[in-house]
Amino acid sequence: MSVELIAEFCQNHNGDFGILSEMVFAAAECGATAGKMQTIFADRVSCRPQFEEGLVQNGVRVTIKRPYWAEYERLKKLEIDFHQQEEFIRLCKKAGITPMTTCFSRDTAQQIHDVGFREVKVASYDCASFQMLRELRPLFERVLISTGATFNDELEYAASLMKGSNFGFLHCVTLYPTPLGEMHLARLKYLRQFAPKVGFSDHSLVARDGVIASQVAVYLGAEMIERHFTVLPSDQTRDGPVSITPALLKELSSFSKLSSPEQREYLDSHYTEWNQCIGLMIQDLSPPELLNRDYYRGRFASLRKESKNGQNMIFNWEETPLK
Numbered sequence: 152m153s154v155e156l157i158a159e160f161c162q163n164h165n166g167d168f169g170i171l172s173e174m175v176f177a178a179a180e181c182g183a184t185a186g187k188m189q190t191i192f193a194d195r196v197s198c199r200p201q202f203e204e205g206l207v208q209n210g211v212r213v214t215i216k217r218p219y220w221a222e223y224e225r226l227k228k229l230e231i232d233f234h235q236q237e238e239f240i241r242l243c244k245k246a247g248i249t250p251m252t253t254c255f256s257r258d259t260a261q262q263i264h265d266v267g268f269r270e271v272k273v274a275s276y277d278c279a280s281f282q283m284l285r286e287l288r289p290l291f292e293r294v295l296i297s298t299g300a301t302f303n304d305e306l307e308y309a310a311s312l313m314k315g316s317n318f319g320f321l322h323c324v325t326l327y328p329t330p331l332g333e334m335h336l337a338r339l340k341y342l343r344q345f346a347p348k349v350g351f352s353d354h355s356l357v358a359r360d361g362v363i364a365s366q367v368a369v370y371l372g373a374e375m376i377e378r379h380f381t382v383l384p385s386d387q388t389r390d391g392p393v394s395i396t397p398a399l400l401k402e403l404s405s406f407s408k409l410s411s412p413e414q415r416e417y418l419d420s421h422y423t424e425w426n427q428c429i430g431l432m433i434q435d436l437s438p439p440e441l442l443n444r445d446y447y448r449g450r451f452a453s454l455r456k457e458s459k460n461g462q463n464m465i466f467n468w469e470e471t472p473l474k
Contacts, residue, residue, distance in 0.1 A: 154407040158183040158380035162229040163388045179246035181397045182404025186243045187251040193227040195256040195451045215446050240267045258453035264290045275299030275323050276447040280467035284312050299323035300444035310345035319348035325443045328356035328393050334364050335430035350375025354393045362403045367428040370414040
């Protein structure tokens with residue numbers, strides 16, 4: 152079985168297009184089949200008062216602390232504009248890999264299409280942004296949807312909206328980093344009931360766990376692996392600790408080409424406790440995942456111009472109840 156290896160560049164470029172270009176060719180050389188950036192603009196960050204200081208009640212964290220202006224200023228330095236995104240697409244094609252991006256706000260979807268992206272990713276916290284899914288479906292040749300921090304009824308409804316189109320689900324655990332014992336790769340079997348193609352978005356701690364979880368996912372039949380990728384030292388970017396190096400991407404690529412018995416032999420000989428990654432097919436979201444869901448679902452919104460009020464924010468899921 153051929154496995155797609157999606158190198159997720161995220162903000163590991165630090166806003167430097169030269170570094171992003173370097174990542175494209177490094178990933179292609181080491182076995183990536185796709186290179187993915189993120190279409191993030193700081194102006195789409197929503198200001199929500201409950202996260203300015205966070206909230207703790209009776210010693211229990213109720214909301215996380217993520218002040219608006221600090222987040223705005225951080226993301227502003229990392230923006231890749233649409234002219235650069237057009238160049239990114241050209242570089243990916245030159246390197247022989249599929250260009251992809253993550254769409255975080257509904258009002259950028261058409262521009263993402265217009266600059267030349269034909270495949271797009273939806274982050275975990277927008278799996279249940281049903282209006283966004285409705286709008287992305289006719290624009291793109293393929294839509295990949297991460298499923299972390301999503302309730303099962305939401306996921307199943309998302310699948311019903313995408314039925315008949317070229318889409319896939321990526322299992323994901325929204326803990327950063329994710330311990331091996333919290334991977335729950337058995338969930339791949341659950342996702343296969345609803346999507347024509349399933350895969351795994353891996354956020355394990357590279358210094359401790361390497362590419363073990365991704366290898367186990369491949370052995371269990373994942374058809375796509377998405378991994379954060381970097382060409383910089385791990386301490387030079389926010390996502391560095393969960394980002395693999397070119398050497399590790401090459402290792403993962405080589406593993407994916409082994410036969411299933413060879414993969415099993417490799418896992419047994421290298422990681423005697425690899426089966427801790429399997430976990431449960433159906434499980435409740437953990438308290439940390441629920442906290443992350445509370446913040447990130449609503450982190451980005453679209454700008455909407457109103458004749459009387461100037462620019463307002465419209466959320467990805469507005470007026471899209473689950474029914």
